[in-house]
Amino acid sequence: MMTFRIFRSNMGGGKYETQMCVIMVEDIFGKIVAKVLETVLKESCQLPTLLLKLKGQMSSVLVKKALSTLINFGFVSFSLDTNNRTTYVADADQIQYVISAPRACLIAKTLHGPAAESICVELISQGRLTVSETIRRIRSTDESVEFSDIKHSFEELARAQFLIRVPAVESNIHGCPQLTVNFNQFEMPKNIMEKKEPQTTGSSSNDASSRKRKADASPEDMDTGQYWRINWARFNGYLRDELIVDYLIGGGSTATMTHLNVRKNSEEDVPQQDRTQYITQNVAHLMFKSNELRANPLSMDSITVSITDLQKLVRENELDLSKPDIELACQILVDESDGIVRKVGDSNGGLYTVDIRHGIRQICRHHCESLIREQFEGRAIRVMRLLESRHYLDEEQVEKLSMMSGKEAREMLYALVEEGYVFNKPVGRSNDFQPARTFYLYYVDLPRTIRGLVEYTCKLVRNLILRQRHERTENKALLDKDANVQPIIENIRASDQLDEASKLAQIAEVEEMYLPGPDRAQLNRFRKAQATLLAAQDQSIRVLLAFKLFLASGQS
Numbered sequence: 001m002m003t004f005r006i007f008r009s010n011m012g013g014g015k016y017e018t019q020m021c022v023i024m025v026e027d028i029f030g031k032i033v034a035k036v037l038e039t040v041l042k043e044s045c046q047l048p049t050l051l052l053k054l055k056g057q058m059s060s061v062l063v064k065k066a067l068s069t070l071i072n073f074g075f076v077s078f079s080l081d082t083n084n085r086t087t088y089v090a091d092a093d094q095i096q097y098v099i100s101a102p103r104a105c106l107i108a109k110t111l112h113g114p115a116a117e118s119i120c121v122e123l124i125s126q127g128r129l130t131v132s133e134t135i136r137r138i139r140s141t142d143e144s145v146e147f148s149d150i151k152h153s154f155e156e157l158a159r160a161q162f163l164i165r166v167p168a169v170e171s172n173i174h175g176c177p178q179l180t181v182n183f184n185q186f187e188m189p190k191n192i193m194e195k196k197e198p199q200t201t202g203s204s205s206n207d208a209s210s211r212k213r214k215a216d217a218s219p220e221d222m223d224t225g226q227y228w229r230i231n232w233a234r235f236n237g238y239l240r241d242e243l244i245v246d247y248l249i250g251g252g253s254t255a256t257m258t259h260l261n262v263r264k265n266s267e268e269d270v271p272q273q274d275r276t277q278y279i280t281q282n283v284a285h286l287m288f289k290s291n292e293l294r295a296n297p298l299s300m301d302s303i304t305v306s307i308t309d310l311q312k313l314v315r316e317n318e319l320d321l322s323k324p325d326i327e328l329a330c331q332i333l334v335d336e337s338d339g340i341v342r343k344v345g346d347s348n349g350g351l352y353t354v355d356i357r358h359g360i361r362q363i364c365r366h367h368c369e370s371l372i373r374e375q376f377e378g379r380a381i382r383v384m385r386l387l388e389s390r391h392y393l394d395e396e397q398v399e400k401l402s403m404m405s406g407k408e409a410r411e412m413l414y415a416l417v418e419e420g421y422v423f424n425k426p427v428g429r430s431n432d433f434q435p436a437r438t439f440y441l442y443y444v445d446l447p448r449t450i451r452g453l454v455e456y457t458c459k460l461v462r463n464l465i466l467r468q469r470h471e472r473t474e475n476k477a478l479l480d481k482d483a484n485v486q487p488i489i490e491n492i493r494a495s496d497q498l499d500e501a502s503k504l505a506q507i508a509e510v511e512e513m514y515l516p517g518p519d520r521a522q523l524n525r526f527r528k529a530q531a532t533l534l535a536a537q538d539q540s541i542r543v544l545l546a547f548k549l550f551l552a553s554g555q556s
Contacts, residue, residue: 016459021095023465036066040090073127086176097232100541104235115153128166128229132193132221158186164231191222237297241288244359248337249281283329286313287354300357300553307349338362357553364550383412392441420452450547457544464537475526485514
């Protein structure tokens with residue numbers, strides 16, 4: 001297992017985070033765009049400086065095209081510096097959002113249907129599009145989708161703030177476009193898939209040339225220039241809420257476990273157990289739903305909700321929950337959520353608050369302890385929790401309070417310090433800090449540890465992407481064969497002249513001809529490996545989100 005020690009020297013530099021971003025972009029756009037991004041990630045600069053740094057590696061035309069692509073997808077932004085020069089700045093967080101694109105599409109499909117998923121796929125693949133362009137692209141690939149369905153799904157996504165409008169260019173100062181600031185970011189255009197009327201001029205002398213230009217140019221859409229993109233902050237807010245709900249329902253805490261396992265050996269209690277878990281999970285989701293359209297989707301402010309509010313949400317979402325069910329679920333969450341859910345009053349049937357900041361901290365502690373458990377053993381967790389609760393302790397105090405021998409306590413402390421989970425502070429009995437007159441106090445600094453774990457997770461994601469690339473390269477010939485076989489199989493399945501038995505026989509014959517048994521077995525192994533790598537990558541991104549939210553909240 002890769003140990004924490006490997007990257008402790010890089011805690012502040014973000015070396016692996018930069019590498020991860022570059023490899024992600026290289027996987028999508030190629031080496032040229034990735035090289036430009038790497039240069040801007042290392043240091044924000046102006047275009048002449050960028051061209052100078054990449055001189056001899058690529059032409060200025062390619063640099064400008066790559067920069068344009070990065071700006072289109074939001075990976076690079078621009079602004080005027082104090083000397084009125086256009087400066088380009090790379091946004092590492094925006095780049096990392098791309099890796100959670102499959103999860104975002106799944107969320108859109110689950111909440112708003114298949115058309116919403118198609119919209120997200122198009123916007124993710126193109127960076128930004130108008131509503132008309134999005135509808136046109138979806139219908140070009142699937143003509144069975146109705147225009148009204150796509151438009152309705154787009155409206156729902158915009159209303160739920162999963163999509164957001166891109167600011168339009170308002171003016172140009174010193175060659176740097178200035179973007180509109182005050183506008184409704186979620187307002188849908190009124191005229192969709194409608195063309196602008198050709199403008200006529202009053203001058204008769206230019207009639208011939210004007211008619212020629214109009215004949216050559218196709219009319220523009222009415223919503224031309226009103227671009228939309230994925231609102232990644234909203235999707236990440238949704239993912240953050242899911243992380244906390246998973247933790248509450250059993251992903252990392254004891255929530256619902258006591259109530260569900262009182263008589264776990266009795267078969268007649270199983271339906272009631274399922275019912276209790278169903279109630280608790282839905283009430284936890286409703287607590288976050290009550291505040292899902294807050295101004296800042298990633299706000300760490302606590303959510304306060306009453307029983308009356310929850311009853312209203314139950315009716316709106318047509319859930320089979322009564323008031324006693326809601327009260328039971330709230331009591332379970334209060335009792336067993338590690339302080340994330342608390343009761344703060346009795347108004348409106350009962351007032352409850354969800355401490356998001358504390359929830360993210362508990363999730364980070366859970367991941368940190370899981371890693372310690374894998375590297376060491378249960379006693380290391382005991383030492384960590386002891387130091388976290390008592391703060392500064394010396395070796396002798398740790399030995400007595402943890403009920404370990406002196407040798408065991410010292411070895412465990414030294415190992416935890418070496419791996420970056422525990423830190424020590426020298427305290428001298430005199431000003432010269434002589435070893436004989438100096439002792440060390442051990443303590444836990446969770447933000448400092450999490451900063452190291454961010455790099456650890458970025459390195460893990462980078463390695464997963466590289467492994468996927470290696471697997472694709474190794475199996476390229478096999479994938480090409482499969483790509484050639486699939487159209488033939490689809491044609492056989494679509495044939496009206498064959499019955500089902502004949503279709504199956506012909507498909508088996510084609511597969512045996514192009515993909516013999518060993519090749520099919522290798523292809524299945526490749527697909528399983530890819531699925532495993534993608535699942536690990538998705539889980540790593542969720543953990544990375546929790547770590548970054550914890551650091552952004554400024555907790556100590």
